[in-house]
Amino acid sequence: MDSESVKRAIIKQVLTESNMANARQLIEKINDNCFDKCIPKPGSSVSSSEQTCITQCMEKYMAAWNQVNSAYLRRIQQEVGNNGGL
Amino acid sequence: MDSESVKRAIIKQVLTESNMANARQLIEKINDNCFDKCIPKPGSSVSSSEQTCITQCMEKYMAAWNQVNSAYLRRIQQEVGNNGGL
């Protein structure tokens, strides 16, 4: 294996691990927040209205994540522009 | 020390550390949840009714831990039986 292939392998490995860690954190937060919101009193099964709530909650939480991410990145850019650091 | 003794020593060490970490986590959770529940307004000493609450809360929390643990293990077994993984 030449040094260029080693480099590409390392980059691929780091990206995979970083994406997995990000997905894991997102799943944890969705579970905690949507369970809390949609299932205040856990019964003997997930009712159909709870199921609807959970599906909508997941989509809404991911939309919230995307919006927070954009707002955060925009602000970081702006602060870096203003005085070279957050 | 022969390799069999080394192995046994490692196993003992790992088990001890794992049990200590488990006990430490349980103690932390009991302290946080029972302090929160039994001492809403901390006074100049622990009153006798607060003391009763704390002792009962500890026992109840440990009973809850055992029940959650069994329910969790039962479900993991079931999911593994259904499709080979949680």
Place this chain on the structure above:
Amino acid sequence: MDSESVKRAIIKQVLTESNMANARQLIEKINDNCFDKCIPKPGSSVSSSEQTCITQCMEKYMAAWNQVNSAYLRRIQQEVGNNGGL
């Protein structure tokens, strides 16, 4: 570099890192608790009453930290005096 200078350099490095970690934790807790308390409904800018609340909250939080720290240290000393360990 002689061994005495190495030692002093290590001590300085450890102290700097430890103080930075402490400051970072304090800043995180102040941000979380004062944002929560002073900005219940985030608007399009920080209002002047919110700004006053935040400045006072920071000072109050640091005063609380100092008081908790003293009470904690006093109790540790006392427990060590009583039976040689917390």
Place this chain on the structure above:
Amino acid sequence: AELRSFITNEQQRTRIQSQTHNLTDMCWKKCVTGPIKSGTLDKGDSTCLANCVERFLDVNIATMKHLSNMRQ
């Protein structure tokens, strides 16, 4: 090899215990809401705790299915 399988089992046991601590904390807050009156779980607490674990894992599985469908 024997040692390796011991370590693997131990790591799994540690993950399960740690998840049990989180589940107990969360379900305790959801189910044991009144004042403490005894050191044992009454019928209502006990049913709620068992349902809480089951329903949380239902949500967990649903989230992972949803995300893996989205990716395809």
Place this chain on the structure above:
Amino acid sequence: AELRSFITNEQQRTRIQSQTHNLTDMCWKKCVTGPIKSGTLDKGDSTCLANCVERFLDVNIATMKHLSNMRQ
């Protein structure tokens, strides 16, 4: 050198993503307070989330300035 700058960028990206998870969690609890009625953010949620991020960072910057003034 190329690899090193990749690693540095990745570390920064990880910090930003991790901070995004914390901010989303906090602002979700502050802004999405009613029952879930759809899978999209309505206008009110959306404005609140954007303001929540901006105001939290304002507080963050104010705290760091305050502490660094104190030290001098």
Place this chain on the structure above:
Amino acid sequence: AELRSFITNEQQRTRIQSQTHNLTDMCWKKCVTGPIKSGTLDKGDSTCLANCVERFLDVNIATMKHLSNMRQ
């Protein structure tokens, strides 16, 4: 040897500071419940914070005694 005892002391100081951060966070939430009206602790806040630390440590010690009695 001198360096080793410095490191041991530092580790203890770090543990105490970290525990102080957790205690302050918890006791702040329990004791400072109204709106902020000044940058100093009033008498009520101050008494509550001191009691909060003492009572939390009482509970802490009681839990450890209880668990160690159970094991015997």
